[in-house]
Amino acid sequence: MQDEADDPPSAVPPPPEEALESGGGGRRTVFVALGAAAGLAGLTAGCATPPLSAAANPSVPGAPAPRGRLEGQSVLVTGAARGIGRAVCLAAAREGADVLGFDIAGPASRHVGNAPATPADLAETGRLVQSLGRRFLAVQGDVRSRPALARAVDQAVGAFGKLDGVVANAGIMVPDGLAEVSDEGWRDVVDINLTGTANTFRAAIPAMSARRRGRMVAIASVLGRMGAPIAPQYNASKWGVIGLVKSAAMELGGRGIAVNAVSPTGVNTTLLRNPRQYAAVTPRFVPGRVPEAVAATASRNLHPLGVPWVEPEDVASVVVFLLSDEARYVSGASFDVTAGLGAIYTA
Numbered sequence: 001m002q003d004e005a006d007d008p009p010s011a012v013p014p015p016p017e018e019a020l021e022s023g024g025g026g027r028r029t030v031f032v033a034l035g036a037a038a039g040l041a042g043l044t045a046g047c048a049t050p051p052l053s054a055a056a057n058p059s060v061p062g063a064p065a066p067r068g069r070l071e072g073q074s075v076l077v078t079g080a081a082r083g084i085g086r087a088v089c090l091a092a093a094r095e096g097a098d099v100l101g102f103d104i105a106g107p108a109s110r111h112v113g114n115a116p117a118t119p120a121d122l123a124e125t126g127r128l129v130q131s132l133g134r135r136f137l138a139v140q141g142d143v144r145s146r147p148a149l150a151r152a153v154d155q156a157v158g159a160f161g162k163l164d165g166v167v168a169n170a171g172i173m174v175p176d177g178l179a180e181v182s183d184e185g186w187r188d189v190v191d192i193n194l195t196g197t198a199n200t201f202r203a204a205i206p207a208m209s210a211r212r213r214g215r216m217v218a219i220a221s222v223l224g225r226m227g228a229p230i231a232p233q234y235n236a237s238k239w240g241v242i243g244l245v246k247s248a249a250m251e252l253g254g255r256g257i258a259v260n261a262v263s264p265t266g267v268n269t270t271l272l273r274n275p276r277q278y279a280a281v282t283p284r285f286v287p288g289r290v291p292e293a294v295a296a297t298a299s300r301n302l303h304p305l306g307v308p309w310v311e312p313e314d315v316a317s318v319v320v321f322l323l324s325d326e327a328r329y330v331s332g333a334s335f336d337v338t339a340g341l342g343a344i345y346t347a
């Protein structure tokens with residue numbers, strides 16, 4: 001187990017002299033002069049701004065052997081039992097992180113269209129993480145409970161020595177229109193998708209602030225960036241997640257915490273691939289009676305890259321980037337994984 005003292009916050013390099021120059025012409029001159037002075041010597045003897053990691057630039061002479069991009073880190077992932085959450089756990093473990101997987105592993109709302117995840121699903125995520133040589137802690141809990149998340153953070157810090165990243169991924173879809181959604185269905189979506197994300201972030205703030213280092217990632221949705229005639233409670237919750245991410249990024253930056261969102265289009269998971277959801281993407285059809293092939297064609301036609309949906313791993317790779325030092329100055333952003341659908345936004 002790594003001790004906090006062994007792992008100080010990554011040093012922020014001083015601004016290059018070029019950045020201190022105010023005038024346009026002088027700026028260029030200083031930049032060119034610096035470049036010439038650094039030259040080949042900089043490449044062999046070490047640059048003023050070192051590579052982010054050996055993994056980022058393993059060909060630098062004398063660099064240590066490449067390591068995973070999250071080597072020695074620990075990450076808490078909600079909704080870890082299956083789908084995108086499981087893919088994030090595995091991608092993080094593959095890059096060297098220990099993982100705490102948090103999941104309700106049972107029914108979250110009686111209004112969703114898909115079957116609930118099970119404790120066996122969560123255990124399977126753990127088995128797969130451990131098969132990659134990393135540690136895994138399974139915690140069964142509900143993101144609607146901030147105390148449950150606070151306890152999970154304590155468990156992660158107790159087991160792994162620190163908490164480097166949290167991924168607020170747990171979420172549900174209730175595919176009902178505004179005219180028919182029940183009060184309970186509306187509340188379940190907003191409480192889990194939006195308040196659950198805030199609860200996850202809030203639970204991690206003390207541990208991350210103490211080390212002045214942390215990375216928070218929320219799984220929003222393309223439906224958090226554009227309107228759609230289905231499931232307004234889902235859209236509203238995901239727009240809210242992006243607003244939360246941007247505000248948290250501004251508030252928490254001074255504590256060394258970066259906060260970002262990933263906004264996928266439809267993803268190949270049970271949340272998307274179930275009959276009630278098919279009816280929602282092709283609303284002229286009778287709920288529960290839309291063949292998957294019809295829904296897939298309708299969905300494929302929405303995506304410039306010509307796929308009906310993306311894979312959980314396509315989302316996980318962007319999450320890993322945002323957890324890694326390669327993204328050390330990325331904060332307050334929403335990254336699309338939309339197979340081109342996001343090109344429809346106005347800006």
Ligand SMILES: NC(=O)c1ccc[n+]([C@@H]2O[C@H](COP(=O)([O-])OP(=O)(O)OC[C@H]3O[C@@H](n4cnc5c(N)ncnc54)[C@H](O)[C@@H]3O)[C@@H](O)[C@H]2O)c1
Binds near residue numbers: 219266
């Ligand atoms: N699948 C898609 O098409 C898609 C697209 C965009 C965004 N998303 C978002 O990605 C995230 C993951 O979705 P997925 O597709 O992997 O779905 P999924 O249903 O396969 O997995 C969701 C996981 O979250 C867990 N969960 C649900 N409510 C919970 C709660 N209250 N507390 C703790 N855990 C809870 C579930 O048990 C499940 O394991 C969600 O936030 C979803 O809105 C999904």
